[in-house]
Amino acid sequence: MTQIRFPRPLAFVFSGGLARSASQIGMCEVANELGIIPDLVVGSSTGAINAAVFAKDPERFGTEARLLWEGVAQDKALSSIWRSTLRGLAGSGSTRTQTMLRKHLHHVFHDMEHGDLSIEFLAVATDLSTGHSAPVRNLNIVDSLIASAAFPVVMAPTPDGGDLLIDGSVVAGVPVGQALAAGAKSIIVFDTGASGVGDDEVISLGWYEVLALAFTHLIRGQADHDLALAAMSVPVVVISQTTGSPFSLRRAVDGIDEGRRLASEVLLEFAPHHGKEYRKIGKPGLYGNYSLEPT
Amino acid sequence: MATPLHVPKPIAATDNSPRGPVQLQACLPRPITFVMAGGGAHGAVQWGLLQALAETDVAADALIGTSAGSLTSAIVGEDPLSALSRLSYVWSQLDLDVLVGDSWVSILSSATKRRRSLADNTTERETLEAILVARSFADLQLPTAAVATDLATGKAKAFDSGDLITALLASSAIPGMLPPVTINGREYIDGLASANLPARLAVERGAGTVIVLDTGSREPVPMSKTPTKVVARVNGILNARQRSAALAFASSRVPTIVLPTPQNLGAALDFRGTMSAASSAYELARTFLSDFAGQYGPKAARADHDLERGLYARRTPYDLDPDLRLQLHSVDAGDHS
Numbered sequence: 001m002t003q004i005r006f007p008r009p010l011a012f013v014f015s016g017g018l019a020r021s022a023s024q025i026g027m028c029e030v031a032n033e034l035g036i037i038p039d040l041v042v043g044s045s046t047g048a049i050n051a052a053v054f055a056k057d058p059e060r061f062g063t064e065a066r067l068l069w070e071g072v073a074q075d076k077a078l079s080s081i082w083r084s085t086l087r088g089l090a091g092s093g094s095t096r097t098q099t100m101l102r103k104h105l106h107h108v109f110h111d112m113e114h115g116d117l118s119i120e121f122l123a124v125a126t127d128l129s130t131g132h133s134a135p136v137r138n139l140n141i142v143d144s145l146i147a148s149a150a151f152p153v154v155m156a157p158t159p160d161g162g163d164l165l166i167d168g169s170v171v172a173g174v175p176v177g178q179a180l181a182a183g184a185k186s187i188i189v190f191d192t193g194a195s196g197v198g199d200d201e202v203i204s205l206g207w208y209e210v211l212a213l214a215f216t217h218l219i220r221g222q223a224d225h226d227l228a229l230a231a232m233s234v235p236v237v238v239i240s241q242t243t244g245s246p247f248s249l250r251r252a253v254d255g256i257d258e259g260r261r262l263a264s265e266v267l268l269e270f271a272p273h274h275g276k277e278y279r280k281i282g283k284p285g286l287y288g289n290y291s292l293e294p295t
Numbered sequence: 296m297a298t299p300l301h302v303p304k305p306i307a308a309t310d311n312s313p314r315g316p317v318q319l320q321a322c323l324p325r326p327i328t329f330v331m332a333g334g335g336a337h338g339a340v341q342w343g344l345l346q347a348l349a350e351t352d353v354a355a356d357a358l359i360g361t362s363a364g365s366l367t368s369a370i371v372g373e374d375p376l377s378a379l380s381r382l383s384y385v386w387s388q389l390d391l392d393v394l395v396g397d398s399w400v401s402i403l404s405s406a407t408k409r410r411r412s413l414a415d416n417t418t419e420r421e422t423l424e425a426i427l428v429a430r431s432f433a434d435l436q437l438p439t440a441a442v443a444t445d446l447a448t449g450k451a452k453a454f455d456s457g458d459l460i461t462a463l464l465a466s467s468a469i470p471g472m473l474p475p476v477t478i479n480g481r482e483y484i485d486g487l488a489s490a491n492l493p494a495r496l497a498v499e500r501g502a503g504t505v506i507v508l509d510t511g512s513r514e515p516v517p518m519s520k521t522p523t524k525v526v527a528r529v530n531g532i533l534n535a536r537q538r539s540a541a542l543a544f545a546s547s548r549v550p551t552i553v554l555p556t557p558q559n560l561g562a563a564l565d566f567r568g569t570m571s572a573a574s575s576a577y578e579l580a581r582t583f584l585s586d587f588a589g590q591y592g593p594k595a596a597r598a599d600h601d602l603e604r605g606l607y608a609r610r611t612p613y614d615l616d617p618d619l620r621l622q623l624h625s626v627d628a629g630d631h632s
Contacts, residue, residue, distance in 0.1 A: 128525065129518050131532035152529050153522045164518055170529055171536060195449050202447040202475075202482050207412050210446065211471030214488035217449030218533045221489055225540040293450070 004270045006281055007235065009039035011184035012054070013176050014047030015223070016169030017192030018151075020244045021046035022252035024190040025065045026259030027239050028054055031188060032061065034267055038188070040120040042179045044168035047190070048123040048148040052141055053108060055121035064108060066253060071104050073250050078104075084154045097155050098146055109141040117141070122182055123148040124168035124175040128157055133172045134165060135182075169193065173223035176230035184234060186281065189227070190259075191240040191290060195220035224292055231286040238288035239266045262289060303578055306350055306585050317351040317584055321593035324503035324550065324601045326356030329371070332492040332538070333362025333467070333485065334510025336389075337560055339569035341367045341508045342382040343576030344554050349379060351584050353506070357438040359453060359497045361486035363510065365441035365466040366423070369459060372439030373429050385426055386573060390566040393422045395473070412474040416464050419473065423460050432456045440500065441466040442486035442493045446475050451489035453496050454478070492538045494545035504552070504602070505545045509538070511556035511572065513563070543621055546606035552587070553608035555579040583609065586629045 012031070014024055024047060037058065043051030053065045072078055077100055084097045114121060114137070123144040127134040136144040138160055147158035147165040157164040172178055173193045180187075195216040197205070205213065230236050239262050244255040266288045270281055281287060306317060320327075329348075331341055341364060354375060360368030370385065371378040396418030429435050432455055440455040443465035454462035458478075465476035465483035475482040490496055497505050518528065545551045557575040561568045589595060591602060605622035 126529075126532065128528055128532075131528075131535055152525050156520050157525060164520065166525065166529070170532060197447055199447050199481075205411070205446075207410055207471045210411065210475060210484065213446065213449075214444070214470035214484060215529075215533070217444060217488045218537060220449055221451075222533070222536045222540060 004034060004036055004267070004272070004281070006036070006188075007185040009184055009186075010036070011179035011182070011187045012038040012041045012051065013174060013179050013187055013189045014041065014043035014051040015174045015189065015191045015193035016045030016047050016167070017194075018046055018246040019249045019252040020192040020241065020246045020255060021050060022069045023192050023241045023244065023255035023259030023262075024050045025062060025069070025253075026256040026261075027190040027241075027263040028065075029062045030260050030263035030267060032058060034271055036188070036267070038119065040122065040179070040182055040184065042122040042124065042175050042182065042184075043148070044124045044172050044175045045149045045151070047175075047192070048168065049105070049145050050190075052117070052121055052123065052145055055117040055119040056109065056112070057118060066256070068104060068108055069253050071107070072101070073252055075100060075104065078249070095156055098150075101149070101155075102142060102146060105142045105145055109145075112141045114141065114144070120182075122175075122178060124172045124178050125150070125158070125160075125165040126168055126170040126172070128164040128166055130163075131171065133168060133175070133178060134160075134163065135178060136160065136165065169219060171222070172226065173219045174227055176236060177226050180230055180233065186234050187230065187236045189236060189238045189240075189288075189290075190263075191238050192244075192255075192259075193220065193223060194240060194242045196242070227286065227290075228292050232284055234284050235281045236284075236286055236288075237266065237270075237281065238286065238290035239263045240288065240290035265289065303581065306581060317588045317592070318594055319584070319588050319592050320352045320354070322591065322600075322602045323353065326502060327353060327504045327506060328357045328359060328497045328500075328502035329355040329368070330492065330494045330497045330502075330505050330507050330545075331358065331360035331364030331368050332507075332509045333360075333364050333487045334491075335363055335469075335563035336566045336569055337510035337512075337563055337572060338363025338367060339386045339389075339573045340511045340556050340560075340576040342379070342386050343573035343578075344508045344556070344580045345371065345379060345382065346573075346577045347554070347580035347584055348506070350581055351588070355437060355506075357440075357497075357500075357502065359440040359442065359493050359500065360466070361442040361491050361493050362467040362469075364508070365463050365486070366426070367508075368439050368441065369427055369429070369435065369463060372435040372437040373427060374436060381426075386569050389422075389569070391564055392418075394419050412468075413472050416468070416473050416476070419467070420460060420464060423463055427459065429459055432459050432462070434459070440493075440496070442490050442496060443468070443476070443478075443483035444486055444488040444490075446482040446484050449489060451486060451493065451496060452483065453493070453500065487534070490537065490541065491534055492541045494541040494551065498545045498548050502545075502549055504550050507542070507551065507553040509553070509556050511560050511576065512558050513561065514559045542606060546604060546622060549604050550602040551604075551606050553606060555583050555609050582628070583626060587626045589629055590626060591624070
């Protein structure tokens with residue numbers, strides 16, 4: 001099979017999306033099977049976790065990532081996001097969620113540093129004082145992931161030098177800008193961070209869900225802006241999955257097959273197979289199954 | 296000894312400009328759109344900014360506002376001539392009580408129940424109906440739009456026709472606190488969730504010049520790990536990001552003038568500081584506009600044609616995102632001693 005040619009360096013970008021990010025496992029596997037290997041991987045929040053597992057060993061990615069997500073799903077203390085939120089609101093409990101997530105991450109990464117990974121890896125966090133995105137460079141892999149995934153209230157901010165770091169998806173829900181800054185000349189986005197609910201669902205939301213949805217809308221609006229900006233300078237292929245609940249960690253791995261299906265749909269369009277016509281990726285622009293509607 | 300009164304001197308008496316309003320309009324591509332951000336009680340800042348604009352020859356051809364800014368837009372749009380006087384009545388009376396009334400009292404008992412909001416908007420509707428005579432956008436003198444967020448999709452929606460009061464309620468339906476508002480079968484919440492500073496929408500709707508009337512910001516608080524502080528900070532960060540993106544979009548297409556605003560305000564729902572917020576905004580903006588006229592206005596040596604696109608602001612107008620490539624035309628402080 002001829003490899004799909006991307007302008008190099010090629011970055012894989014993993015969005016946030018809580019439980020829905022598990023689908024990135026399927027998306028990434030398909031890319032791998034098509035022989036698409038990135039030069040760097042960038043992730044925010046739960047996406048950073050997948051990105052790091054990939055960067056550790058792309059060959060074993062599918063197996064290791066599934067084990068990690070299944071472990072989290074079976075951990076009763078971690079799998080209820082609402083319970084974690086209540087713990088966070090109670091203040092003292094917020095380190096407990098961290099401790100438990102750390103345990104699962106430690107099984108995969110032990111005390112690995114950034115230099116121990118086989119592919120260049122960037123975890124994106126939000127610097128609470130400047131309000132700008134911050135690549136986490138000084139911490140080991142586990143601590144970098146904890147910082148990048150520190151969802152406000154659910155987990156406490158991570159100190160890094162004099163700064164406090166929280167969830168990267170606050171300022172970089174889809175960290176394409178950070179991939180560009182790291183030198184990427186083409187980008188494939190595994191996008192599980194869409195915000196929105198069905199028209200039938202919207203009327204039954206409680207006040208706190210309305211509040212949470214307002215936050216995710218605001219985050220997504222900025223991610224759309226970042227995508228538009230990145231697509232002006234390099235080709236950006238987006239594989240976007242909008243189904244599956246962000247909040248149901250217990251059933252997170254169910255979304256992997258859908259991730260596979262969507263990735264095949266998007267990526268095969270560019271693959272020179274069966275002697276069919278295929279699209280070339282060269283010019284800057286937005287490719288894939290996500291479109292940016294004008295507001 | 297009593298402290299002497301602090302009263303700003305007329306602009307013409309403090310610099311060498313001739314009598315009469317500060318000359319600006321001739322260099323601004325039309326239509327000129329006033330863009331009014333949301334900000335709760337900080338909305339009083341816009342009253343002060345409008346006072347400063349009234350000392351120039353610039354008038355709005357169109358208005359677009361979000362949340363508190365949508366109310367101010369409607370007040371100006373209804374009758375630009377009396378808007379400043381009416382705003383002084385509004386801001387001297389507006390407080391949380393006339394927005395949520397008694398419904399706010401029941402919060403503690405109802406917070407845990409599954410309801411759509413902590414307060415209802417009956418009182419707010421009565422308040423809006425007392426402030427405005429207009430009931431429909433068609434009753435307004437100037438083209439005016441109120442921005443809300445589609446709750447299901449998160450997309451910004453600019454209302455510019457039909458029921459005015461309902462659109463204003465939607466635009467200011469603070470998520471969690473006030474109920475989502477149904478318009479044409481869809482649910483809407485506060486525009487803050489999509490376009491708190493609707494500069495992008497203004498340009499998409501045909502603005503030739505954007506004049507940004509923002510609402511200032513709170514005094515920075517020392518950062519800590521407390522969940523409430525983190526959430527408040529995250530809200531501030533998201534707001535700043537949205538504003539940066541909107542300004543980048545608008546200024547890459549049309550001249551976008553950002554009036555300076557006070558950065559030391561109290562909480563967004565604390566209505567006790569509205570008078571001082573308005574007066575400091577007035578003072579900041581009038582010197583800015585006078586400096587702006589001197590540097591870029593029709594009488595400035597370099598301005599023999601329309602203002603070019605870009606962001607016209609004090610050198611560091613905001614904590615703007617460093618990744619944005621902005622064409623910044625700095626407005627430098629002149630001598631106002």
